[in-house]
Amino acid sequence: MINALGLVETIGYVAAIEALDVCLKSASVKVVGIQKVGQGIVTIEVTGDVGAVKSAVEAASDAVGRIGTLRATHVIPRLHNDVYETIFKKEEAVFEENTQVEVQEDIVKKETQVEIQETSIEENTQVEISKNEKIEKIKETIEVKKELPEASSDKKVRPNLSKLSVKELKNLAKSLESKMTYKELNSLKKEDLISLVDKFYREDE
Numbered sequence: 717m718i719n720a721l722g723l724v725e726t727i728g729y730v731a732a733i734e735a736l737d738v739c740l741k742s743a744s745v746k747v748v749g750i751q752k753v754g755q756g757i758v759t760i761e762v763t764g765d766v767g768a769v770k771s772a773v774e775a776a777s778d779a780v781g782r783i784g785t786l787r788a789t790h791v792i793p794r795l796h797n798d799v800y801e802t803i804f805k806k807e808e809a810v811f812e813e814n815t816q817v818e819v820q821e822d823i824v825k826k827e828t829q830v831e832i833q834e835t836s837i838e839e840n841t842q843v844e845i846s847k848n849e850k851i852e853k854i855k856e857t858i859e860v861k862k863e864l865p866e867a868s869s870d871k872k873v874r875p876n877l878s879k880l881s882v883k884e885l886k887n888l889a890k891s892l893e894s895k896m897t898y899k900e901l902n903s904l905k906k907e908d909l910i911s912l913v914d915k916f917y918r919e920d921e
Contacts, residue, residue: 735779740762
């Protein structure tokens with residue numbers, strides 16, 4: 717149960733802040749609210765022992781009179797529980813609700829940041845994989861060109877096909893017939909590859 721409630725009503729926010737500051741400095745009281753009623757009217761609410769609240773309200777009245785307009789003051793010695801529940805519990809519930817909303821918004825922001833970071837990492841990883849794939853294809857092309865027999869640059873000169881390896885035969889066949897895929901060539905045996913390459917040479921002659 718609150719011992720006493722002190723109310724200081726001013727016209728103007730500056731005067732209200734001055735009143736609140738004086739209340740806290742002049743006696744052992746606690747702030748429970750600052751209400752903006754409208755049309756420049758502001759009410760400050762403090763609680764504590766009856767003597768402390770009365771002393772704080774009197775000091776605030778003198779301070780407000782020097783810098784602004786004092787509208788009214790009042791001290792309720794023994795605030796009834798129902799009044800406390802009606803005034804302050806509602807405010808506490810609103811404060812808790814706002815706090816929960818802020819916490820939820822903060823969680824959503826953090827989750828969004830994590831998702832953005834994960835998406836960025838995935839995109840960077842995909843880009844890196846794409847670069848690596850291009851590099852591997854370039855390397856394969858270079859290796860294929862290196863492994864081609866010297867005679868492959870001139871279709872009229874036929875190398876000794878039986879002395880070539882399967883891989884060399886495949887590369888030679890690919891160089892003579894660009895429409896064939898490596899998948900198609902991989903399904904052929906050495907004898908088939910020799911026949912195929914020989915056929916390409918004969919067609920070229």
